[in-house]
Amino acid sequence: MDTNLLDFLEYHKIDKSDIMDAKGLSITEIKNKMKTNNILFAYNTTPCEKSGHTIRDRHSHCIVCNTAHIAFMKRTKATxxxxxxxxxxxxxxxxxxxxxxxxxxxxxxxxxxxxxxxxxxxxxxxxxxxxxxxxxxxxxxxxxxxxxxxxxxxxxxxxxxxxxxxxxxxxxxxxxxxxxxxxxxxxxxxxxxxxxxxxxxxxxxxxxxx
Structure with a gap:
């Protein structure tokens, strides 16, 4: 993980266990791995159309363009x-x-x-x-x-x-x-x-x- 990604995770209080490296994986492989391991986010994904960000949630939403998706995904693990x-x-x-x-x-x-x-x-x-x-x-x-x-x-x-x-x-x-x-x-x-x-x-x- 580079410094910018680490800063982003820290600012939005995203635990490292909730994000995975998607480099080299197909979309299907990414989704299957996230679902199997209950991972909420992935980096090194396909760049988003709006700004080229490569951090997405389990539903393929860019969480940099719309950070509201971060809170929504975190809720899926809440008790x-x-x-x-x-x-x-x-x-x-x-x-x-x-x-x-x-x-x-x-x-x-x-x-x-x-x-x-x-x-x-x-x-x-x-x-x-x-x-x-x-x-x-x-x-x-x-x-x-x-x-x-x-x-x-x-x-x-x-x-x-x-x-x-x-x-x-x-x-x-x-x-x-x-x-x-x-x-x-x-x-x-x-x-x-x-x-x-x-x-x-x-x-x-x-x-x-x-």
């Missing part, structure tokens, strides 16, 4: 909670993640009126490693129930975490994922035991998946 929340007003289920207390996270969601409602209740949360990756995979497993067109309150950012399904459908998906992937549950909390009303929701498939 936190995957939670299931529900809204009675909207008949929505939400699958999200947080590295803070789930109750505090739900409070913030309600204050921002995520999904155009402020009655979110956290029902269950599971603490695990690589929580961002777990969250994304579970959301993909439920994608046919995904709600489109709901935003983060007044922000022009569409929420990808809201679904039209029963609580039990979400719970079954979460439990199956942890079992099939053999992911260790560091902690498991049930915040709401009276869940009948959340199971009165309908499992509504998004038309694009019909």
């Amino acid at each position: 936190g909670y995957v939670y299931i929340a529900g809204s009675i007003i909207k008949n929505y289920i939400k699958i999200g993640m947080t590295t803070e207390d789930p109750i505090k996270r739900i409070g913030k969601l309600n204050s921002r009126k995520v999904g155009n409602t402020n009655d979110w209740i956290v029902i269950k949360a599971i603490k695990c490693d690589h929580v961002n990756m777990v969250e994304i995979d579970i959301q993909k497993a439920l994608q046919k129930y995904k709600v489109e067109g709901e935003y983060y309150g007044d922000e022009s950012i569409e929420s990808v975490e809201i679904f039209r399904c029963k609580y039990n459908k979400a719970l079954e998906t979460v439990e199956n994922y942890f079992r099939d992937k053999q992911i260790n549950k560091k902690e498991e909390k049930t915040y709401l035991f009276n869940i009948e009303k959340y199971n009165n929701f309908r499992n509504i498939v998004n038309p694009k998946y019909l």
Whole structure:
């Protein structure tokens, strides 16, 4: 590693174990090695079109042109909670993640009126490693129930975490994922035991998946 690269890693607090030398490797070889060894970044990659930088993340994004990708990738290794929340007003289920207390996270969601409602209740949360990756995979497993067109309150950012399904459908998906992937549950909390009303929701498939 040259001095400029070392300075970049130090400034952005990137651990050397999270980056690999891609010199001489094909794109497929780079991606396979990064995935197998859970490596987030690679240097000596194909230069980016904008400025010729050669440091990319696992998804081939240039992390020099857009350093926001650094924080996003670091989150994939974070330990936190995957939670299931529900809204009675909207008949929505939400699958999200947080590295803070789930109750505090739900409070913030309600204050921002995520999904155009402020009655979110956290029902269950599971603490695990690589929580961002777990969250994304579970959301993909439920994608046919995904709600489109709901935003983060007044922000022009569409929420990808809201679904039209029963609580039990979400719970079954979460439990199956942890079992099939053999992911260790560091902690498991049930915040709401009276869940009948959340199971009165309908499992509504998004038309694009019909």
